[in-house]
Amino acid sequence: MNASMLYGMCGSALVGIGLYGLIVNPQPLRKILSFNLIGSGVFLLFGVIARRGAALGMGGDPVPQALVITGIVVAFSATALAVALLLRLQEASGSATLSSPEPADPPDA
């Protein structure tokens, strides 16, 4: 097993753990963390691909690295937005749960 294989497996494992967490954890904060885990796994895969490009005689493929940086910025913004929404939800309702799927009726005017 070479290094890029090992990194690839780690990335896949992270994606798997993240997916599991995203599906079974009821708490929104854990879902947000799980999303970040999946994201890290995908970024690791990008790194493996950059490394594989290097194996072809180039000094490392720079494009995946640029993509990863962009991806991290996007994932960071997504996390920030989700956490902000979660905090507001906690403020407004006193609890932070997603577990009322029924659209509630608006307050009657």
Next chain:
Amino acid sequence: MSALPILIPETTTAGGFLLVLALVLPLASVFAALTLGGRNARRVVMLAIPAGLALAVAIGVELVQSGHTLVYLLGGWAPPLGIALRADGLSVVMLLTTTVVLLAVALFAYSDFQVPENGHEVRAPFMFWTLLLAVWGALNAVFLAGDLFTLYVALELLTFAGVPLVSLEGRSETLQAALRYLLFALLGSVLYMLGAVLLYGTYGTLDIALLAERVRPVPAVIAAAALMTVGLLAKTALFPLHLWLPPAHAGAPAAASAVLSALVVKGSWFLVVRLWFDVMPGVVTPSAAQLLGALGTAAIVVGSVVALRQERLKLLVAYSTVAQIGYLFLMFPLAFGSIGDVPAHGAALTGGLLQVVSHATAKAGMFMAAGLIYAALGHDRIADLAGVARAMPVTVLAFALAGLALMGVVPSGAYLAKKLMLDAADGSGQWWWVVVLQGGAVFTAGYVVLVLVSVLRSRSGSMPLVKPVSRLSELAALGLSTSSLLLAFAALGPVPGDLVSSPLAPKELGTTLAVVLGGALLALGLSRRSLFGAAPVDSAANEGALRRSVVAVGAAFELADRLIRRWQFASIGLLMLVALLGGLLVFGSPG
């Protein structure tokens, strides 16, 4: 329409700078709105969107005159190292539709979202106008981007702009709906990015034109296709991945709902089209396309039946969106059913595009009309809508016209789309999609008839109107509905004229009547309350066995919908769909 030849070697074409302007204008307006503050944000929107409309028209003219795809290479670097912006026929149609709908939404919301004259600045108007511009910029980026990673970023921007629109009012239900939407959309987008990694790892580029030449059905590409497609379906809210859509619409302001339903979900739909038609037509198999069509059919049936059982007008319209999204996916089996038969391919794509444009305009008009009724009455319980037609005739007319346009009555765009898709179904021998296309219209007629009967009922006593509605808002809704209804005339250029017959020709009139009648029967059977009774009667006694069993079926659908919209069910379903689609791409007969 889309398959205009791309110049090779690729250079920036004449008029390519227009594409840059189409991105810079909305994004610069976002910054202007942010810095100038709430009172001026609305002025910025009112200046920027008409300018954007002129720009979209200019891009369209340039495209038609030059006859080939417009390209702009950022910094003069050609792909695979550089990034290209491209505009083909598909992009231009979507650009124009987006700008027109946004303009109507801005006019509709003009008086609702204003900063009080002598008061302090308030959050909702400021955020609404800024987010409207952000949605616009993100959509333009989706339509013009030439590589899959730029598309990913654009799609994320679209989600980030769409999510806060859901929770503009800041009540806890709306915050919860926004969070659900965001988390599910993130799950979809991370799957999309995983697919992008696989594609880059295999071919060393994400440029659409370069990928199109290189892709072969190897395992990594098939996995990428399955992951990306299903990720995008989650963002589009195609059944059974629609868990976020009904709650998001329940609490959002009408203008925000119109933008979400008419435009935001179309962004990810457009990307599925790009993937299937432009990037990997060689990988897609007919049976995988049948799966998309089957999901669409399920969306039409479940969405429509649940829509008929809603008690609130806003939610009825939201569930009708679930059904209409299903309609948008019927073009895939028709286009990929008969490989090699290029005319059917093109007809189905044109039909699907027309469907999107007519749905964007009609559904936005419908949400606006529903919002006006809510604003005027202070509630939107369907059972208490008697007398609305007399009190707000323009609004009801807008709703009715939008309903007719969605049903596909003659000169609407949906009619022409249906016609093209029926031809494609005939041409490729897939009779079952004919049944779905016609049945979908009957379902649509069902909930339109249900609402119209409620609002046309006369009311004893005066109408308690909470608040007068602005005439400008009513006219904006009416304008959009009317344009959807008359879309077939605008589309006659690229489409042979003999497809449109007179709306009063006996054959068309017969079809229309049959559709409306079928819809009325459905509404009669499935609605929660009996359709023509003035008061909710103690029903069990005087209702027949047929009605009772139909009601039971409706209740079962509602229960199933509630189950499917649970988080675990939807996210496991998402993963299973990835597996299923991957399997069909491997084992379906090769395209």
